[in-house]
Amino acid sequence: MAELTNDRFLRALMREPTDRTPVWMMRQAGRYLPEYRASRAEAGDFLSLCKNADFACEVTLQPLERYPLDAAILFSDILTIPDAMGLGLYFETGEGPRFERTVRSMADVEALHQPDMASDLGYVMNAVSTIRGALNGRVPLIGFSGSPWTLATYMIEGGSSKDFRHIKAMLYNDPETLHALLTRLADSVTDYLNAQIEAGAQAVQIFDTWGGVLGHTVYPTFSLDYMTRIVKGLKRTHQGRRVPVILFTKGGGQWLESIAASGADALGLDWTTSLADARTRVGEQVALQGNMDPSVLYASPDGIRTEVERILAEYGKGSGHVFNLGHGIHQFVDPEHAGAFVEAVVELSPKYHR
Numbered sequence: 001m002a003e004l005t006n007d008r009f010l011r012a013l014m015r016e017p018t019d020r021t022p023v024w025m026m027r028q029a030g031r032y033l034p035e036y037r038a039s040r041a042e043a044g045d046f047l048s049l050c051k052n053a054d055f056a057c058e059v060t061l062q063p064l065e066r067y068p069l070d071a072a073i074l075f076s077d078i079l080t081i082p083d084a085m086g087l088g089l090y091f092e093t094g095e096g097p098r099f100e101r102t103v104r105s106m107a108d109v110e111a112l113h114q115p116d117m118a119s120d121l122g123y124v125m126n127a128v129s130t131i132r133g134a135l136n137g138r139v140p141l142i143g144f145s146g147s148p149w150t151l152a153t154y155m156i157e158g159g160s161s162k163d164f165r166h167i168k169a170m171l172y173n174d175p176e177t178l179h180a181l182l183t184r185l186a187d188s189v190t191d192y193l194n195a196q197i198e199a200g201a202q203a204v205q206i207f208d209t210w211g212g213v214l215g216h217t218v219y220p221t222f223s224l225d226y227m228t229r230i231v232k233g234l235k236r237t238h239q240g241r242r243v244p245v246i247l248f249t250k251g252g253g254q255w256l257e258s259i260a261a262s263g264a265d266a267l268g269l270d271w272t273t274s275l276a277d278a279r280t281r282v283g284e285q286v287a288l289q290g291n292m293d294p295s296v297l298y299a300s301p302d303g304i305r306t307e308v309e310r311i312l313a314e315y316g317k318g319s320g321h322v323f324n325l326g327h328g329i330h331q332f333v334d335p336e337h338a339g340a341f342v343e344a345v346v347e348l349s350p351k352y353h354r
């Protein structure tokens with residue numbers, strides 16, 4: 001395997017000194033890029049992109065060809081695990097993800113297939129090793145998974161949801177069934193991330209996109225405890241190098257101390273939390289990733305630059321910050337504005353590292 005020529009992302013996650021703040025964007029490979037839309041049309045649909053290692057590799061590299069990003073992220077989806085458990089994932093254009101079958105009872109949980117990483121999810125590991133080869137040490141490759149709670153929302157609701165009616169009813173009426181599902185998911189996510197690390201992922205991120213919809217008394221038991229269990233089960237070094245773990249609970253700003261106690265190396269922050277405040281609270285324990293509102297990319301390049309400067313100043317001097325958006329980039333963003341964002345971080349951040 002080629003040596004890494006740019007390791008500032010991994011160094012910042014370990015709070016080691018860097019020459020400038022590293023930057024990547026959640027959902028950096030996606031519909032805002034015309035070349036992504038062309039690849040998707042050629043592959044036929046989104047899932048075919050994910051399931052073919054050459055296509056997954058092609059679209060992973062597209063944003064890196066345009067922008068001086070410091071990390072690549074595996075092109076895949078968090079819903080590969082529920083699909084491999086037998087729920088039948090499909091995408092309805094403009095509707096987001098859907099499942100043919102849902103999980104609503106203990107019998108449904110017991111009927112789930114326990115996915116095998118080599119046979120059922122081997123296509124993801126092929127994508128990881130193909131991308132890692134193509135990167136040739138240019139930047140590190142991030143692997144990822146959904147959190148058990150976030151995956152369970154899709155499995156129980158049958159797709160995206162606004163009110164989380166079925167999963168919250170289960171949480172309050174039948175917590176035993178929900179815990180049984182979350183336990184199955186935590187085991188599979190641990191195996192899945194370890195398989196990605198074996199295949200070549202150099203850091204991993206757990207997306208707890210819907211953790212923030214939980215009440216403060218139930219977030220620890222229904223989301224954080226399962227992520228902590230996963231963190232403890234991960235392979236933390238591979239081929240002589242630390243494999244950092246990033247936990248991202250969207251809307252989790254009030255729980256930073258307990259999330260930091262999970263043993264993760266870094267926390268992802270959305271834009272509703274102050275980076276300065278987060279640094280004071282947990283900056284001695286973990287690195288911080290984030291946290292520009294993705295909608296700032298609708299502003300002019302000058303406006304974007306002003307916001308980047310403000311966020312850099314808010315974190316302040318020293319290492320331990322990975323610049324990112326506070327959630328995924330929107331599909332209607334102008335690619336030139338994404339470029340203005342990345343360039344602003346590259347140009348404005350060195351003075352915070354001297």
Ligand code: CP3
Nearest residue numbers: 026027028029030046073074075076077078096207209328
């Ligand atoms: O960051 C990257 O570039 C890697 C790719 C990536 C995708 N999905 C590709 C994708 C990642 C990291 C994900 C994670 C994911 N998937 C999450 C967690 C992150 C988050 O944004 O909160 C979630 C909740 C999903 C589930 C999912 N997949 C949804 C809700 C959708 C529909 C999105 C929408 O806006 O309609 C998807 C589809 C999806 N995953 C697309 C992409 C590029 C769009 C598919 C298309 O091309 O039409």
